[in-house]
Amino acid sequence: MQPHVSGRVLAVASGKGGVGKTTIAVGLAWTLAQITRSSRIALVDGDPQAGATSALGLTPPDAPLRAPAEGVAGLLVQRASRTLALARAVELEHWLRTVIVRADATIVDLSPALTDAMHAATLRCAPSVVVAARCDAMGLPNVRELVGLLRRAQCRHLIVPTFSSHTRVSRDAERCLRDEFGTSVASTTFPLDTRAAEAPIAHQPLPAYAPQSRAAVALREIVIELLARQLVVGPVEAGALR
Numbered sequence: 715m716q717p718h719v720s721g722r723v724l725a726v727a728s729g730k731g732g733v734g735k736t737t738i739a740v741g742l743a744w745t746l747a748q749i750t751r752s753s754r755i756a757l758v759d760g761d762p763q764a765g766a767t768s769a770l771g772l773t774p775p776d777a778p779l780r781a782p783a784e785g786v787a788g789l790l791v792q793r794a795s796r797t798l799a800l801a802r803a804v805e806l807e808h809w810l811r812t813v814i815v816r817a818d819a820t821i822v823d824l825s826p827a828l829t830d831a832m833h834a835a836t837l838r839c840a841p842s843v844v845v846a847a848r849c850d851a852m853g854l855p856n857v858r859e860l861v862g863l864l865r866r867a868q869c870r871h872l873i874v875p876t877f878s879s880h881t882r883v884s885r886d887a888e889r890c891l892r893d894e895f896g897t898s899v900a901s902t903t904f905p906l907d908t909r910a911a912e913a914p915i916a917h918q919p920l921p922a923y924a925p926q927s928r929a930a931v932a933l934r935e936i937v938i939e940l941l942a943r944q945l946v947v948g949p950v951e952a953g954a955l956r
């Protein structure tokens with residue numbers, strides 16, 4: 715088995731659809747590249763639905779598991795094809811590792827299906843994981859299940875409450891997350907913001923499309939928190955990247 719590339723892979727997962735994973739993954743990768751001034755931040759679309767691929771205006775490739783990645787929006791982007799769903803975990807892990815070794819840090823956007831082979835492959839690369847947890851009344855069981863999985867896999871993680879707003883439901887959901895998961899919950903939430911919904915239509919990462927928007931500012935704070943917790947690159951690597 716190849717050695718783990720600890721601290722250099724950050725996956726974005728949720729175990730639930732439509733909670734902001736792709737928006738966060740693309741935005742985090744772009745913001746990380748800006749903050750660290752690295753031209754070697756890889757963004758891997760790990761979802762056969764190819765959300766990150768299309769959010770950046772790209773078309774899914776014919777041949778799956780192709781490397782190297784292509785330069786888009788200052789990132790090394792690895793597009794997803796629908797055939798990703800047919801690949802075995804061992805093939806996906808090999809593919810992922812060829813991307814990881816070429817990058818200063820790799821962000822992987824995962825599908826909502828916790829049981830797919832891409833999740834298994836990604837977890838074998840010892841990633842840190844951003845858990846996108848939508849602030850609604852129904853999300854907690856999914857977060858619990860995913861966090862349990864991550865604990866068993868010994869993956870460090872940061873829970874990011876998403877689509878937060880001033881509604882009572884949202885505030886209650888965020889409080890439940892903080893009560894149950896404590897310091898594993900990010901101090902910054904990813905707020906409900908119409909600019910976030912516009913960015914993929916403009917085929918741009920949210921912070922490039924609307925840098926002053928509340929959601930883009932939140933993403934910057936989340937990246938700073940990830941760096942401070944050494945969840946995306948270690949202290950030596952962060953210094954070397956600047």
Ligand SMILES: Nc1ncnc2c1ncn2[C@@H]1O[C@H](COP(=O)(O)OP(=O)(O)OP(=O)(O)O)[C@@H](O)[C@H]1O
Pocket residue numbers: 728730731732733734735736737738761763765824825826877904905906907908910911912914929
């Ligand atoms: N902060 C936000 N405020 C409002 N809308 C948002 C926000 N973030 C994302 N959206 C929109 O919500 C929808 C779902 O977001 P996104 O695709 O990022 O979620 P996802 O978890 O990746 O979904 P899937 O599980 O299907 O891959 C998209 O239309 C997106 O533009």
Ligand SMILES: [Mg+2]
Pocket residue numbers: 735736737761765766823824825
């Ligand atoms: Mg997605």
